[in-house]
Amino acid sequence: MNNTASGSDHLEFDYIVVGAGSAGCVLANRLTADGKSSVLLLEAGPEDKHLWIHIPLGYGRLFKEKAVNWMYQTEPEPGLNGRNVFQPRGKVLGGSSSINGLLYVRGQHEDYDRWRQHGNLGWGYDDVLPYFRKAEDQTRGANDFHGAGGPLPVSDWRHADPLSEAFVDAAVQAGIPRNDDFNGATQEGAGFFQTTTRDGRRASAAVAYLRPAKARQNLHIETSALAERILFEGRRAVGVSYRAAGVPRTARARKEVLVSGGAFNSPQLLQLSGVGPSELLRQHGIDVVLDAPGVGSDLQDHLQVRVVMRCSQAITLNDIVNNPVRKMMTGLRYFAFRTGPLTIAAGTSGAFFRTNPRLASPDIQIHFLPFSTDKMGEKLHPFSGFTASVCQLRPESRGSIRIRSADPAAPPEIRINYLASEVDRTTNVEGLKILRKILHAPALKPYTVEEVDPGDKITSDEALLAYCRARGSTIYHPTSTCRMGNDPLAVVDQKLRVRGIDGLRVVDASVMPDLVSGNTNAPVIMIAEKVSDMILQDAR
Structure with a gap:
């Protein structure tokens, strides 16, 4: 250099x-x-x-690593119950x-x-x-x-995971076509992400x-x-x-x-x-x-709202991370062969679909992950769990970036304004309803015990929107x-x-x-x- x-x-x-x-x-x-x-x-x-x-x-590990991360925070977001x-x-x-x-x-x-x-x-x-x-x-x-x-380099995933495969099968059972290339002729469908x-x-x-x-x-x-x-x-x-x-x-x-x-x-x-x-x-x-x-x-950003499921089998990343022997073996496998769970990206399989058939193209992206946590970058749950999140692809809400002072080292004031429009609110709720259909399809039945978050009691549109406001967060696309x-x-x-x-x-x-x-x-x-x-x- x-x-x-x-x-x-x-x-x-x-x-x-x-x-x-x-x-x-x-x-x-x-x-x-x-x-x-x-x-x-x-x-x-x-x-x-x-x-x-x-x-x-x-x-x-790098999510909150100050050495390589600006670690910004938004101002209190009105649409997310005033959360930063x-x-x-x-x-x-x-x-x-x-x-x-x-x-x-x-x-x-x-x-x-x-x-x-x-x-x-x-x-x-x-x-x-x-x-x-x-x-x-x-x-x-x-x-x-x-x-x-x-x-x-753009590569296929290097870790066979039955949960990620079952998610794709479940999405197909829920009426979403299979798609082996989200970056090809069309984006719509369910399949595996490339990285x-x-x-x-x-x-x-x-x-x-x-x-x-x-x-x-x-x-x-x-x-x-x-x-x-x-x-x-x-x-x-x-x-x-x-x-x-x-x-x-x-x-x-x-x-x-x-x-x-x-x-x-x-x-x-x-x-x-x-x-x-x-x-x-x-x-x-x-x-x-x-x-x-x-x-x-x-300023625009994608909001993500996550659904957490309890898994019936000890095959999730939670189970590996919470078991010292399996954790060590996973590390050895990675350093020997560059394969296994350490190659997991922030989405293994996923889907793109329309919440309304009148739309010309998908308005929701799903990221599926064979692990679960309360917040990204924090400890994984002590139980076997997996996650699928809804991401609204074309939000209408707009925000702003403003300097707080003339000091170049001071972080800017960030206002994203999530869920400010009725379209954004409706799309997230409808996306969650379709995601739940996928998660309860036959292909995932052998792997699921219960929905941990938001949980079976949250059913009405009002309750789902309240969940979006309480738990929705960025998917990091400003x-x-x-x-x-x-x-x-x-x-x-x-x-x-x-x-x-x-x-x-x-x-x-x-x-x-x-x-x-x-x-x-x-x-x-x-x-x-x-x-x-x-x-x-x-x-x-």
Whole structure:
């Protein structure tokens, strides 16, 4: 790794990329590939050396690991009984791709066609598919929908689990078609998730994109480097001031500054730098470079509501974790063969379905897991248990990100506004009712004793909605806070250039016009692949 700043506190590069998450790692790789352009990649967190980053099931250990996690919290959420919702985000090389649940889900063809229909030309499904394929190294080989030989490994699961298989069979019995590829011709159906892993190890964006590029002389990576503000000359971004291991530094960008901090940190950095709602900036004594009311608006996230079942057989991860001998044998198996329960992602099997037949495409995603806990990242239950959660794919509710002060180290104020719309409330309730049908289908009967949470007494729509409010939580997919579009609140254009500013782009989940129908890591990598080409074309 090139730690460039040791000899100087003033540096110059063609491009500065702020944030080494899923998007930043792609940009760093693609922009330095020709050997001509120099890139400085800034990451507020450390290198990705933590053991549990590289073991798939390690996401449970990293959930509240301050060394690699921003550990954010929302403000009290009105729709969730005033609860603060924990928001883990990666603060490490690879960003959230180093601590996430590893699922490779692109979303629906219709998501991207909707982006295009909203005026974002070049972002329809046919436009983005080549970039999904370019990124991918699909273990099943290439076809019309998948690529082979790209940087990002996409693999099938390496652990046979009867519960996960029974869930798929139960979903089929409940009327949901079987689907062996959620990222192929159609998303709808029940099947197994693929993961961003290779040979039983996590393939974060840092592993997939940064490792092959680290030796390049034109790529300079600085860790423990917190960006404090973007520097402007008039309305042109010309550099970044940052703090590396406590020492203030400045770097200049000859061509562009690329902000890839994610849906929370990118709008925060723009606001700290004077690009955002002018009233908010003045309130914190920040000089206004551009009054951009959309910066930090339109925050969306997926809510998940979990159903916990007591299992009749000692075959769950709970049983392994709570038995010292089985736990040790599982560890030995993983380190010897890279198989077994330590390869479990944050969803083994799952389903996508419509809560209403009038809908054009699925509005619910189910994640099935062969373990159970009161809260993700906490101790597993002492009994044999498994979990299936409902995730509403296209929430209508919108929230916001706002700086609390001019201090770059202060966490932003996060308001997601879950369950604010009637559609969101109804969809979650209907999704739970269909999930319960699956969990009580014949294929799962031999494995179930009872429903622990919410429990058989919760039956009415009102009681189910109350359960959503009491127990619903994030599934960690914040987006859309620097939204792409043509309307007055849109922050970036179709090339992800910040409107009204030269030399500045935002490249990450914050630019999504609205939330995709699925997990967000694969779409973010696609976005960065596509924009890398745009940046290189513009430079020519």
